Amino acid sequence: MFSKVQRCARFQFFKVYENGNFKRCGSTYGRPDFTKNTYNVSRGYYNYLQEDHIRFFQRLLGEKRVIMDLSDLEKYNVDWYIQVRGCSSIVLKPKTTDEVSKILSFCEKNRLAVCPQGGNTGVVGGAVPVFDEIILSTELMNQIISLDETLGVMVCEAGCVLENLDNHLADRGLTVPLDLGSKGSCQIGGNVSTNAGGMRLIRYGNMHGNILGLEVVKANGEIIDCLSTLKKDNTGYHLKHLFIGAEGTLGVVTKVAFHCPPRPKYRSVAFLGLQDFHKALKTFRKAKEELGEILSAVEVMDIPTMNFIKEKNNQQSPIGNYPFYLMIEISGSNESHDSEKLHSFLDSCMSSNLILTGTVATDPTKLNAIWRIREGISEGYKTCGAVFHYDISLPLEHYYTLVDDMRRHMGSRCERVFGYGHLGDGNLHLQIQMKEYSKELKELAEPYIYKRTAELKGSISAEHGMGFMKRRYLDLAKPPSSVSLMRDLKKLFDPNGILNPYKVFP
The missing domain is CATH 3.30.465.10 (Uridine Diphospho-n-acetylenolpyruvylglucosamine Reductase; domain 3)
Structure with a gap:
């Protein structure tokens, strides 16, 4: 039997979602089903939130920093990519380390699961609850x-x-x-x-x-x-x-x-069109050799990515359509020296037939406009039926191999497979776009991607962690001895498993 608090919270939570949508940042998007249902997860042996627990939190933080209004809870229960959804009925907003300490000490003694949450911008469901974990938000710890x-x-x-x-x-x-x-x-x-x-x-x-x-x-x-x-x-x-x-x-x-390193006094970005990925890779190697200490970013995009940007974000390529694009940014302290190095590098690339064309921006407005093409890609996901996101790293010689492999593997079952990312460190963002979410397609795509990544000596998580979405593949990504040591550390630091349960480990 549920307590009065639990029954009330669950009823209200379903009621607020009864129209089938939820609002976020002024827009309305289709809501995902509860993670526990979508992925058939079993709840851990944790206690349920009781009235006396709530009274303790309110005495410690005050009522305004204990959020239980269900219209306010939405954004904490659903991830930024709108792919997973928890059903927590409470968010705690401490302002000090001492308050965090008292919250966790209390939750440990009462065996209450806790989901720490920052800006909730992750892509693997690591910062939202799976069930009814207490959400501990750090947003007021901002000094x-x-x-x-x-x-x-x-x-x-x-x-x-x-x-x-x-x-x-x-x-x-x-x-x-x-x-x-x-x-x-x-x-x-x-x-x-x-x-x-x-x-x-x-x-x-x-x-x-x-x-x-x-x-x-x-x-x-x-x-x-x-x-x-x-x-x-x-x-x-x-x-x-x-x-x-x-x-x-x-x-x-x-x-x-x-x-905190010194801020560059001069920045410039080159947006380049290339014939194939092989030439993109050769251009990157040349950039490392000739731009050296002023090279600050190398981003790559394929033409399907640019088509996606055009369709979903209404942004155009500043140089027209090409099979591949490179964004090469330099930053330094001497404009004449840095600019000369960049233009010498670009002239050499043109004469070597590595690049087909390009444009260079140094004016802050134009420079930021070019960066917005790259940085705004993820905004377009919200207007799609569904996009599966994969953040992986690969040896550079196999960086684009997986994109080609996935196109063959998925065939006509999806609308588009596209790849972009941080070529400078081997981090690929592989995306699969569909008209609507399909569990069958996810099961077709995901194991293949991670198995193939392992075969290519890559990592299934480049920079976003394992979270909830990738946890079942940890054993594929790491040898048994490493996973065993990770589990030992978890037991040592968190013997009752209250911190961010259902994450990282299978």
């Missing part, structure tokens, strides 16, 4: 704590939005070493927890290389202070690395210290 402009080190709370951090640093001649299409919504704590990569990884590296320290709260409420701001600190184990990419399964990140 910048300190900035050492000499060392280039910032310390901030986990809920700071990435773009806000970068704007703050811009006024001081520094930058965040991470740039994502979701930068206006994603939070630094989530970036850490998924080991985000982004479009300029070739220049700045991933989160493991830029995080200097973390503050993390374990499942039992214990606060782990690894918030060092030193760039060299080899005293014992590097514990912070355990939590980078752990997707909130080992602890909740509450504070972050990271390296």
Whole structure:
């Protein structure tokens, strides 16, 4: 039997969805079914939310930071890509590490499952509940704590939005070493927890290389202070690395210290058309050799991607239609030097017949317009019947092999298979577009993609983690000894399994 709170919450939740749609950001989209139904998941042995639990949270946070109105819960229960949906009846919004500690300590003692959530911009369902887990949102933990402009080190709370951090640093001649299409919504704590990569990884590296320290709260409420701001600190184990990419399964990140490199004084982007992927790869290798220290991003798109952008986002290629496109960005401190290097490189590419044509933008307005073509691709997914998203990394010689393989494998069963991504670090975004969602097509596509990726010596998750959507393929991605050690760590840090259950592990 359910308690009065549980019965009421479940009835109201279904009622708010009875029209078959939910609203998000001013628009209406078809809602997904509950994840537990779609994927036939069994609920873990966790307690249900009771009245006395709610009273504790309200005493700790105040009623305004305990969200139970079901019209407000929608955006926390459904992921950004509208592919998975939980049924949590409560969101907690702490403002301090101490509050997070008390929440987790209470949940541990009462065996209540918790789903940590940042900006909820992930693509693998890692930040939304599967059942009725308590959602712990970090969005009010959004304070910048300190900035050492000499060392280039910032310390901030986990809920700071990435773009806000970068704007703050811009006024001081520094930058965040991470740039994502979701930068206006994603939070630094989530970036850490998924080991985000982004479009300029070739220049700045991933989160493991830029995080200097973390503050993390374990499942039992214990606060782990690894918030060092030193760039060299080899005293014992590097514990912070355990939590980078752990997707909130080992602890909740509450504070972050990271390296802030100097902000480039000059940026330029070349948008190039190419005949085939082989020439795109040769152009990339040439860019590394000739542009060297000023090369900051290399993005690739195929013509089906550009057609998708034209149809769904009403954006045009600035150079017309070509089989492949490269976006090559440079950034540095000397405009004449950097511009000369870029144009010398482009002239050499033209004379070598590597590129067919292209355009260069240096004006900020035009430069940003070109970047919006690439960054806005995911917005078009929301107007499609369905798109399956796959974020993988591959050896560069096989980067586009999987796209061709998937076209042959899917045949006429789907509308379009297209590929784009961060060529600079081997990260491919492989997309399969259909008129409507089909479980049968997903079962046809997904095992093949991950098996083929493993055969090509790639990774089934390049920068978004395993989350819920990829968890059943962990054994395919990692050898048994590695998975066993991961499970041991999970049991050590979270013996009752309350932190982000149903994620990462099969």
